[in-house]
Amino acid sequence: MDDRNLRLGGSLFTAIGDEIDGLRRGLTDLATGMVRDRTRLAITGLRRSGKTVLTTCLAHHLLEPSGLPFLSVVAENRLDATRLVPLRDLPPFPAEAAIAGLSAAEPVWPKPTDRLSGLSIEILYRTGNRIGRLIDPTRRHFIEIVDYPGEWLLDLxxxxxxxxxxxxxxxxxxxxxxxxxxxxxxxxxxxxxxxxxxxxxxxxxxxxxxxxxxxxxxxxxxxxxxxxxxxxxxxxxxxxxxxxxxxxxxxxxxxxxxxxxxxxxxxxxxxxxxxxxxEFYRSNFSRFDRQIVLVDLLTALNRGPDHFIDVQESIATVVRSFRYGSGSILTNWLTPRIDRLVFAATKADHIAPSQHAAMKQLLEIMVAPSSRHTRFSGAPHEVLAVAALRSTDVVRTELHGQVLSCLKGRLVETGQETVLFPGELPPDLPEPDDWNSGRFRFRDFAPRRLPRGRNGASSHIRLDQLLEAAIGDRLA
Structure with a gap:
């Protein structure tokens, strides 16, 4: 038998071993009753794409859900209570410390992730299904999120x-x-x-x-x-x-x-x-049910065509490392697969609202190779432009008789509050002249204070729509 046949045989036995391992974990979960009422959410992003900030803000808004008007369970007044609980198989994600840092008088971004951690949010809600209300009106669901260094993602x-x-x-x-x-x-x-x-x-x-x-x-x-x-x-x-x-x-x-x-x-x-x-894949990445893929589109544009292609290739390569597809309840219990995902362009607050449609369209083009793979596997996807925490305010200014949408925020590089015109996004892949003209000069802003209480909806952009797309049906 030649080396090629040996490698093929080894790959086959490895694949069979992985499936048996998944079945064993699924049966264990089924026996302990933990899989019926949980969603393990994969927040997937390359380094500095905003995973830790998004995880922190998702936890904050789920714990104080008045800021999620487009999440159905909140909009329909069916949410009774939420709380943070330990994730049984991982060290705790420092949610409370990260939320406190963003809520401080001088807010600071959470520290970049340097280890594996996780959190679970227990949600007590009333079902919106008429028949379900007769059988079991009040239900519990656990949203589990795993955080990890972005560098580990490209190892998959x-x-x-x-x-x-x-x-x-x-x-x-x-x-x-x-x-x-x-x-x-x-x-x-x-x-x-x-x-x-x-x-x-x-x-x-x-x-x-x-x-x-x-x-x-x-x-x-x-x-x-x-x-x-x-x-x-x-x-x-x-x-x-x-x-x-x-x-x-x-x-x-x-x-x-x-x-x-x-x-x-x-x-x-x-x-x-x-x-x-x-081992990292078997213990964590092979067990996800839903996925959010974060893309820092603005930084990729700022850095030029080689970086843009590098990010595009990285995302496509990573997405191919996950299992996708729908199945029966039993098969999903035993061998979990991601059956829904959302691609999200971060830093939507760094451009004018009039540019969000172009941002979404450009991201759709950028992730087309990845989305083709997931669609053929039977997993639907959505594309959104989001900001987990809004760092700017939109102000209108007039220049030479033309009204412009500008941004007001504190620049990271200077620490000064500034009003500026952020520039425009192309609705299609940039042309050579776009790269050569220095068109892309999007700036980074320091965080605004994360509000507590009932003003949460103004502190983010489409975070509730992101949650609805990723897990809304699980809380129906």
Whole structure:
């Protein structure tokens, strides 16, 4: 049997093992009675897309639901009570501390996520179904949200790779003009390397460090999103340093000799994939019911066409890592699949309301490759322009006899309250002249104070519509 057949056989047995593992978890949930009344919501987003802010604001508004007029269970006055409860299988998401920070006299954004955590909100509500009211009028439902570092998200596609396909893809990425300067040091080390040579611990460490430096530069200095493996830019959570002591290699046609640098890197890649990525996926990502995919469209436009394409490719790659499709109640209990998702462009408060339709349309075009995949799997989707917390006010100004919609807010870069014209979005993919003209200069604003009580609806943009699209039917 050749290597290709071995890999195909291994993939088949891995897939069967994953299905058996999902069935085992589903039966356990069914036996404990926990799956009947819960929705595990995947808030999916690349680094700095706003996952932590959205999670915080969703928790706040569900706990103080007067600010959700377009969430049906609130609009129909069927919501009786909500409370924050521990999520039984994860460390707690710091919801109360994050809400307090946004509610302070001088509000601050929540700290970026650096670990896995979760929260659960218990909702006591009255069913809107006439027959259901006769049988069981008052019900409970648990909305579970998992938070995680955005870097970990791009590791999920590694489950479909072996070391050779991972190396080939990484080399292709490093050859792109935008990445070549960042990759120069690592590629220089590879130039004199013989992967079939005997293992050398010191050289292997230098290669892994050079690759990690390249990834850090791509992420921190260049703002690129497609970073693999994700733990290479945050090793603090990796207990076994050997798991991140490898890098992509130029590949020969045959297998690596036992004990060679290539063979050692290949073995470490497989351990990283199986012990870190697969376990993370099985424990968390394989169990989601609904999904919200966040996209920072404005930052992608600001940074130029290469970054825009990078974000688009990253989203499409990540979406393909999830299970989608509808099924019977029993099959969804046993092998959960995402049966509804929402793509959301964040920072809708950073542009004028008149531009929200263009923002939605541009996002629809950007995520078209991803949405085609989910539609064929039988999972419907919606697209929205949202802001979890509004950071600006809209003001009207007149310039040369023309009335303009401007924004008033405190700029992050200066700390000063400013009124400015935010610019306009194209309703279609940008043309070359759009990129070259410096058209996209969207600014970042500091947070407004998160209001408590009955003024919540004015503090966000379409957060209630986002919830209705994602989970409204579960509270019917």
């Amino acid at each position: 596609p590694l489950l479909e790779h072996d070391f050779r396909t991972f190396s080939a893809q990484a080399m292709t990425l490093a050859d792109r003009p935008i990445r070549q300067p960042a990759a120069a040091g690592w590629r220089a080390l590879l130039a004199g390397l013989d992967p079939t040579a005997p293992g050398d611990a010191a050289l292997e460490r230098r290669l892994a460090d050079a690759y990690s430096t390249y990834l850090h530069t791509c992420q921190e200095e260049m703002g690129l999103s497609f970073i693999q493996p994700g733990r290479f830019v945050d090793r603090t959570r990796v207990l076994d340093e050997e798991l991140v002591t490898f890098c992509p290699l130029p590949l020969a046609s045959g297998p690596f000799p036992p004990g060679s640098i290539g063979a050692r890197f290949e073995a470490r890649f497989e351990r990283y994939r199986d012990e870190i990525v697969k």
